[in-house]
Amino acid sequence: MSDILVSEQSAPGADGSGRPSGRLLEVEDLRVEFRTRDGVAKVINGVTYHVEAGETLAVLGESGSGKSVTAQTIMGILDTPPGFVTNGQVRFHGKDMLKMSAEERRRIRGEGIAMIFQDSLSALNPVFTVGFQIAEQFRIRRGMSRADAKKRAVEMLDQVKIPNAKGRYSNYPHQFSGGMRQRAMIAMSLALDPEVLIADEPTTALDVTVQAQIMDLLGELQRERQMGMILITHDLGVVADVADRIAVMYAGRIVEEADVFELYRKPAHPYTLGLLNSIPRMDERGQELRTIKGLPPNLMNIPPGCPFNPRCPMAQPVCREKVPPLLQVGAGRASACHFAEELVNRD
């Protein structure tokens, strides 16, 4: 039994190159709406993005921009009702998951695509030990014996640098600190060695110092295992060190997608520009923070034209009439703004 364990453990590194090249996970023209008593909220309105092996895609947006709902749709954990997928595809290794049987999808969860949640306290089951919840996957999905599963679970806890992993195995979630709990959550999501990891605001609930540690750990594990990672966040600061590409979402759409350096250097969408400007900077101390005026649109009643136009400082009449499509604006970057070229070409 132990050789199997060893071979499995060494699998990611050895296998990483052997994975099918190209698009590992693709989301295409996804549309999701929430049907509630008070009306239909169009939460996702044609989202397209992809992530490849060994790459980190950061999905950035305010709360309500649809970034988490997209992730839930990929995982197949969207609450239905009220949430309904009305259009689009979610392809994993080229196969549309939305058309798969429930059983097929289940097998992908954990092993193909795994997820880390924001609030580790409520995301972990309060009445089972942390160890049990990790070992459970080895027992149910890999058919291991209790003893072997426990051994592997302790190894996982060790990998995410939880001190005294063996002792912590039998602690309950509420006995962990926030940072340790998020580490345990990471250990749990990586247990089955997934090809894609979706991290939904993994550090939002944590202290700033702990945030950095967790992000470092995630980055390290992602490189080690050559996983594709989708990092969902509303915090531009978190993204910079870890992400390769960034997709910015607004009102259920991708408004800009770019290489992380390009995006920071020269945003091609006024919304991204606004986000970058609203980060407090040391060289601008004493000045008023520049914020984006107004509120995100009501998803039950999205304004015609560009959804950002009521808040946009550059808005022109055309913005109120035509929805700007997401178009290429240079190598490997795209923007959904009528004036994207002007933004990119200015100094």
Added chain:
Amino acid sequence: MGRYLLRRLLQLVPVFIGTTFLIYWLVWSVPGDPFAGKCGERRCPQQYVDFMTDKYQLDQSIFVQYATYMKNLFQGDFGQTFGGRSINDIIMTSYPNTLKLAVVALLIEAVIGLGAGVLTGLRRNGFLDNLVLVSTLFLLALPIFVIAFVLQWLLGVKWGIVTPTVSSEMRITELLVPGFVLGSASMAYIARVARTSIAENRRADYVRTAIAKGLPMRRVVGVHLLRNSLIPVVTLLGTDLGALMGGAIVTEGIFGINGIGRQVYRAIVTKESATVVSIVVVLVLVYLLMNLLVDLLYAALDPRIRYE
């Protein structure tokens, strides 16, 4: 844990004394002349009055009487009826019958109530859900004696499926209908609590996590969801065993079961004060201890609760 247990036990003492003293006072002291109506229409012979006064210390204050009673009680002596019969005997013969009835009721509650609650909690707004909601409303709203009568008349008299009353052998099959009647309200309550609890927890984050881990639905529901949702239900069931025995008066009367409820009712009507007090003491004690047990059970089921 040990200290918590001790504290809870100490807390029980004043409640136990208070409740039993209240009953003792109501039964012995309030009616005034304890011999009124004891000897038919006539006054009781002086000899009898003297004997009884001496036996129950009626010339002493109520507190002395109560203290003496409690002292004897803790030596295992529940006293005697006015006729000289040992109350221990009465309790010994009738208590097992009530316990048996209560256990049958509890089992029926657990099986039907839990089953209905779990099924409807997982699948809300279907036909079954509405059926359960309406039928539990009826069970909760109807006084127990109406349910008892209707079932006794329908099943026992009209259709003749069961015997209308229970024989002294207390066969389990005979106890099914009385057990159902006794447990009906709690059964409905359990079904509703289980339903709400499951429906609430079904959307909980940890259930979502369990699904995201790729666990089969059977395990998500059977292990992660149920374990959490059933904590309030299990505690309810525990408290209920104590409550069921105290509530068995009506059921035992209608179905002719020689249990503790029937004994206490008979004792109240015939003014057997000593018997009334002793049976109430037993019922209160069982009820309080069951509540304590439930508290401890709660801690065992939910690791978040700590007792210091």
Added chain:
Amino acid sequence: MSDPSTASIVSTPRAEQPTETVSPVGAPQGDRKEKPRGLLGDAWLDLRRKPLFWISALFILLFLLMAAFPQLFTSGDAVNGSLDRSLGKPSGDAWFGYDFQGRDVYARVIYGARASIVVSVLSVLGTLLVGGAMGVIAGYRGGWVDAVLSRVADVFFGLPFVLGAIVILTTFNGSGTSNSQWKIMGLVTVSLIVLSWPVVMRLMRSSVLSTKEADYIVAARALGAGTGRIVLKHLLPNCLAPLLVYGTIMVGSFIGAEATLSFLGVGLKSPVVSWGIMISESQSFIRVSPSLLFFPSLFLVLAVLSFVMLGEAVREALDPKLR
């Protein structure tokens, strides 16, 4: 949830905190255009759409009318009968037939509403008043006052409901003769109150405890508002909704409890007309004339259900989580 079937399970502690949190429903994000409705307005909108609410309200109105003006519903004599009609079958003269003593069952069922409803409504008012006051005092004063009151409540809570009522009623009702109708009704009312107030007290106490530390109460106290004013102006309105719901449901369960006690022969007694007495009397004739059991039970069930359903409907409307 209360214990609608008070008769059997009231001694079970079922402390369920009434939830009164307002959470935004509907769209996960984005502010709604319409003016946000208050909790009560929302609840009313919800209620108006429920047929169950209207049906139970209608029935309650009917029963209240029946209790106040029984003559409106029947011209029959509920108390006197003639033996030659004994156990007569339902007919045009007496829709529900005659009982053993030849009394008109329909008239009796109508007149029976009064005793049941008067007793239960008075008991509920008393229970809310006593329990509510105790709860406010215990919750607001805290400390040893709270400790003592809570233990006293525990003492009454520990008494099995039916058993406690029987003991109280037989003790104070003595020989059971020569007592006027009103005296017995008063006794039943008092014993229901004595055995039920701890439930309301606990409800109220936890409600007060949770609002006591709320910022606006602390602010009011800091601004120098007196205890009486804080309790009346701030604490009570907050606890009123759950109490109202509980009270409505309790009316239903008390109707059942009163009937149970009458049935056991310790509550109301003939010549008072009440559903419980009628059901109890029908026992001996159940094989010959099941309708004697059926009609009073039907009215009893309808009355209990109407109050319980009304309470449930209001509670569901007040609880955003259940929507």
